[in-house]
Amino acid sequence: MAVFSKLRFLLYIISFFGFSTIAQATNLLSYTGSHSNMAVHMETQGFKAGQTHWLSVTFTPKDEWHTYWKNYGDSGATPMLNWSAPDGINFGSPLFPAPEVIPVGPLMNYGYHSISTLLIPLKVAKNFHEAKLNITLQAEWLVCKVECIPQYGEWQFTIDTGNASLDPTVKDTFEEARNRLPEPSYWSSKSTIYNENSRLNLFINPEDLNEITNAYFFPETEGVLKYAAEQEWRWDQDGLSLTFERTVGSIVPEIIEGVLQLDTIDGESLYFELSSKVNDATKAESTTNSSPIINLSMPLWKALLFAIFGGIILNLMPCVFPVLSLKAMALVSANYKSKTDRQLEGWAYTFGIWISFMAIVGALVLLRSGGAAIGWGFQLQSPLFIGLLAVLMVMVALSLFGVYHIQLGIEGAGQNLASQKGLQGSFFKGVLATLVATPCTAPLMAPAIGYALTQPTHIIILVFSALAIGLALPFLLLSYSDKMASLMPRPGAWMEKLKQGLGFPMLLTAVWLVYVYNLQAGSTATAILLGIFIIIGFSLWLWQEFSSKTVHVIAIVLLLSSFYTLYEVSRPDTSSKMGESSNHQTFSENRLQELLSKEEAVFIYFTAEWCITCKVNERVALDTDKVQNAFRDNNITVLKGDWTNRNDEIGNVLASYGRAGVPFYLYFAKGEKKATILPEILTPEIVIDYLTTQ
Amino acid sequence: MRKIYKLTFAVIAVVTSTFTAFSSPVIDKPAPTFSGIDTNGAKISLADFAGKPVILEWTNHECPYVQKHYNSGNMQSLQRELTEAGVTWISIISSAVGMQGHVSAEQANRLTTERGAYANFVLLDENGDIGRLYNAKTTPEMFLIDEQGVLRYMGAIDDKPSAQPKSLKGAHNYVRSAWTAFSTQTEITPTATKPYGCSVKYAH
Numbered sequence: 028m029a030v031f032s033k034l035r036f037l038l039y040i041i042s043f044f045g046f047s048t049i050a051q052a053t054n055l056l057s058y059t060g061s062h063s064n065m066a067v068h069m070e071t072q073g074f075k076a077g078q079t080h081w082l083s084v085t086f087t088p089k090d091e092w093h094t095y096w097k098n099y100g101d102s103g104a105t106p107m108l109n110w111s112a113p114d115g116i117n118f119g120s121p122l123f124p125a126p127e128v129i130p131v132g133p134l135m136n137y138g139y140h141s142i143s144t145l146l147i148p149l150k151v152a153k154n155f156h157e158a159k160l161n162i163t164l165q166a167e168w169l170v171c172k173v174e175c176i177p178q179y180g181e182w183q184f185t186i187d188t189g190n191a192s193l194d195p196t197v198k199d200t201f202e203e204a205r206n207r208l209p210e211p212s213y214w215s216s217k218s219t220i221y222n223e224n225s226r227l228n229l230f231i232n233p234e235d236l237n238e239i240t241n242a243y244f245f246p247e248t249e250g251v252l253k254y255a256a257e258q259e260w261r262w263d264q265d266g267l268s269l270t271f272e273r274t275v276g277s278i279v280p281e282i283i284e285g286v287l288q289l290d291t292i293d294g295e296s297l298y299f300e301l302s303s304k305v306n307d308a309t310k311a312e313s314t315t316n317s318s319p320i321i322n323l324s325m326p327l328w329k330a331l332l333f334a335i336f337g338g339i340i341l342n343l344m345p346c347v348f349p350v351l352s353l354k355a356m357a358l359v360s361a362n363y364k365s366k367t368d369r370q371l372e373g374w375a376y377t378f379g380i381w382i383s384f385m386a387i388v389g390a391l392v393l394l395r396s397g398g399a400a401i402g403w404g405f406q407l408q409s410p411l412f413i414g415l416l417a418v419l420m421v422m423v424a425l426s427l428f429g430v431y432h433i434q435l436g437i438e439g440a441g442q443n444l445a446s447q448k449g450l451q452g453s454f455f456k457g458v459l460a461t462l463v464a465t466p467c468t469a470p471l472m473a474p475a476i477g478y479a480l481t482q483p484t485h486i487i488i489l490v491f492s493a494l495a496i497g498l499a500l501p502f503l504l505l506s507y508s509d510k511m512a513s514l515m516p517r518p519g520a521w522m523e524k525l526k527q528g529l530g531f532p533m534l535l536t537a538v539w540l541v542y543v544y545n546l547q548a549g550s551t552a553t554a555i556l557l558g559i560f561i562i563i564g565f566s567l568w569l570w571q572e573f574s575s576k577t578v579h580v581i582a583i584v585l586l587l588s589s590f591y592t593l594y595e596v597s598r599p600d601t602s603s604k605m606g607e608s609s610n611h612q613t614f615s616e617n618r619l620q621e622l623l624s625k626e627e628a629v630f631i632y633f634t635a636e637w638c639i640t641c642k643v644n645e646r647v648a649l650d651t652d653k654v655q656n657a658f659r660d661n662n663i664t665v666l667k668g669d670w671t672n673r674n675d676e677i678g679n680v681l682a683s684y685g686r687a688g689v690p691f692y693l694y695f696a697k698g699e700k701k702a703t704i705l706p707e708i709l710t711p712e713i714v715i716d717y718l719t720t721q
Numbered sequence: 722m723r724k725i726y727k728l729t730f731a732v733i734a735v736v737t738s739t740f741t742a743f744s745s746p747v748i749d750k751p752a753p754t755f756s757g758i759d760t761n762g763a764k765i766s767l768a769d770f771a772g773k774p775v776i777l778e779w780t781n782h783e784c785p786y787v788q789k790h791y792n793s794g795n796m797q798s799l800q801r802e803l804t805e806a807g808v809t810w811i812s813i814i815s816s817a818v819g820m821q822g823h824v825s826a827e828q829a830n831r832l833t834t835e836r837g838a839y840a841n842f843v844l845l846d847e848n849g850d851i852g853r854l855y856n857a858k859t860t861p862e863m864f865l866i867d868e869q870g871v872l873r874y875m876g877a878i879d880d881k882p883s884a885q886p887k888s889l890k891g892a893h894n895y896v897r898s899a900w901t902a903f904s905t906q907t908e909i910t911p912t913a914t915k916p917y918g919c920s921v922k923y924a925h
Contacts, residue, residue, distance in 0.1 A: 099917075101858040101859070101920065102858045102859040102916070102917075102918060102919060102920035102921070103859075103917070103918075103920070104786075104882050104883070104884070104917050104918070105882065107882075107883065131920045132920070132922070132923040132924065132925045133849075133853065133923050134858055134920050134921070134923070136920070167883055167884065167885060169884070171919070171920070173820065173821065173920070173922065174783065174784075174821040174919065174922075175784065175785060175786075175918075175919040175920075176785065177785050177786075177883075177884035177885070179883075179884070179885055249915050274745065274856070275745065275747050276746075276747035276748050276749075276750065276913070277913060278911075278913060
């Protein structure tokens with residue numbers, strides 16, 4: 028075995044070195060190797076002092092074999108060309124044709140499935156007066172199918188001086204080679220490297236190009252992406268955005284270079300060379316040089332306690348209120364229900380809340396592992412979700428008004444006393460309570476959630492279960508109280524009226540959702556959403572009032588097409604600006620660092636249009652004259668971080684403070700690099716207190 | 722109610738599955754633990770070597786880049802040097818059945834004898850599990866794990882991505898320099914490099 032392999036190795040060497048050629052004219056060299064051919068050409072006839080000439084090196088692998096680009100990807104080797112020539116002669120780095128992807132099992136290589144030509148500039152100094160130019164080329168290039176065969180050798184050739192006119196016999200070779208080079212990109216770009224992913228933003232105007240069907244980035248730089256991982260691309264407000272998976276812990280480059288491939292709708296592939304400065308966001312701690320206070324190290328029992336009490340307080344927050352009115356309705360009817368039924372309903376409600384928390388947190392964790400910088404309340408950053416929630420609210424309201432009866436169990440309080448329905452209703456109320464509760468952050472909740480999201484799964488489940496139990500606890504306890512049940516009035520016609528009355532708070536919730544939807548998706552989409560309310564209401568009414576199959580089919584078609592339309596129009600609208608009120612600047616990491624380096628006092632508030640707690644805080648505290656004057660008198664720059672739509676920069680800052688959601692308030696006193704965190708619920712007094720005592 | 726139970730399980734399954742397969746090699750983090758059968762039929766796992774530094778070497782005797790290091794004796798001298806200094810050297814063959822470099826236990830042992838290799842263990846990883854666990858991409862590809870099981874170096878064996886034996890002259894051996902820095906308790910630089918060579922022959 029060993030003898031054989033040594034012999035084979037020897038044969039390789041002989042075959043590679045046994046070939047050496049001296050050539051004139053423009054075909055400087057052609058070599059036939061075991062698995063590929065190589066040829067060197069010169070574009071001009073002879074060389075001239077003081078000029079730059081171009082050489083080409085063409086590799087032609089055997090069928091099904093491939094050669095490599097300058098970055099070979101996961102495995103392989105870069106073609107190596109070492110030129111030696113007398114003083115006064117300089118060889119530039121080779122220009123590579125745009126690469127192709129070459130998947131090999133679970134790995135990804137970058138290279139060329141067939142012929143590829145590298146272009147090399149040959150610079151002749153002005154004072155080079157020799158009549159002949161002797162060049163030695165040492166080359167090694169790897170040819171692979173699955174197995175790999177390196178090809179290498181050393182060759183000499185001579186070029187004569189001449190008139191340096193273009194050689195017509197190689198015109199095509201050079202023209203083709205130039206056509207395959209990536210174009211320089213005229214777009215500016217920026218890139219951000221996070222631990223588990225990286226992002227490349229190109230400021231392209233979509234109208235500058237034909238419609239793009241695919242975008243793919245070949246990095247020349249290491250540490251940018253996992254070569255074999257899928258690349259994601261999409262248009263956003265700045266242009267084209269590509270997101271890549273990245274190997275955690277790999278070196279963070281300062282500049283990303285590479286080739287971007289854009290496939291257009293007419294089947295053409297365009298290649299652009301890119302170079303983009305990197306914004307290093309791998310160390311969340313260092314995104315604010317201000318050494319943030321990280322609460323992540325709280326003990327588990329404390330996080331659980333925070334979560335339970337946070338959950339209980341959440342009941343008092345404005346967003347959960349409309350749903351609680353539904354729950355109150357069920358309680359009112361408690362008088363005529365058996366003790367067991369009441370308790371079962373209490374548990375069904377708790378279970379509904381718990382399930383929804385688990386669903387949201389499961390989705391959150393999944394999306395995060397996919398690299399999305401999202402946090403608590405992320406689903407409200409999606410206009411589609413907001414739209415669906417609004418539709419749901421209107422449907423529930425219409426049902427309460429008696430336009431139709433969806434079997435949600437809400438009407439269980441009236442004639443429908445079947446315990447089964449009551450259970451489903453309670454479960455549904457739990458789900459609804461959770462859905463509308465997420466935009467609210469109660470005190471104590473934020474540190475608990477921030478802590479949980481950095482922990483392993485079982486801890487996440489534990490903390491969010493505690494939160495769910497906290498939210499459900501008041502009603503669960505009430506369901507066990509006989510005293511409370513006996514206090515409730517006897518059922519009667521008044522219940523129907525109360526039920527109708529409770530439809531109104533649901534509509535108020537819908538108004539808030541429509542407001543958020545309008546900010547996210549724009550007024551056209553909002554008008555369509557309002558239309559959808561009516562059409563869905565109408566189709567449910569049709570279904571209810573007519574028993575004919577045809578009418579039912581029409582109702583279903585109406586319903587489905589409404590939902591489809593909603594899906595289609597619910598896209599983030601970037602043309603409209605978010606609501607502005609107070610004197611503030613937009614938050615960015617750079618702006619913050621700039622202010623801090625000037626030793627200025629800075630107040631930052633992170634907010635979102637869907638975050639009711641934030642809006643209430645702004646209304647009652649931050650936007651008041653009192654607080655605004657305090658900002659002005661103390662020369663405090665106010666920065667606003669808007670998290671209504673997804674924003675990685677803000678997501679990272681929140682994460683660095685152990686938070687996963689808004690509201691979040693930071694105050695850097697004059698000359699301080701360390702921030703003070705303000706509570707989640709603000710009054711003018713609290714804010715001024717923080718501003719003046721620090 | 723039954724539907725609700727089903728939903729619960731689905732949710733729990735989604736949440737837990739997200740976090741299970743999350744170990745990949747990261748410098749200064751615990752190296753992924755693995756166990757496998759060596760060419761003498763013994764079951765070995767990374768945990769067995771706690772208290773000893775470990776080198777993992779991905780290899781494929783038919784790969785020209787591996788051949789450069791073995792036919793020149795370069796790999797063996799590094800193996801000898803490090804194992805004598807107390808390192809446990811594990812060579813891993815992740816070539817799938819029918820792919821280049823796939824060997825039986827007997828063939829692997831014969832290769833060790835013929836080439837005079839100093840590896841303490843040769844692991845056969847024909848289903849590629851250990852290779853994938855370490856994101857091993859090329860042969861050769863090297864990993865240095867310290868006594869605490871923490872990954873200290875990963876990547877290429879040296880800075881000459883060539884298959885020619887003459888490239889060994891003047892090559893900077895990253896593994897040797899990582900080991901020297903580690904054993905003298907100075908900073909290892911670089912801690913990670915881009916490996917070069919043949920692709921690991923995983924099943925397609």
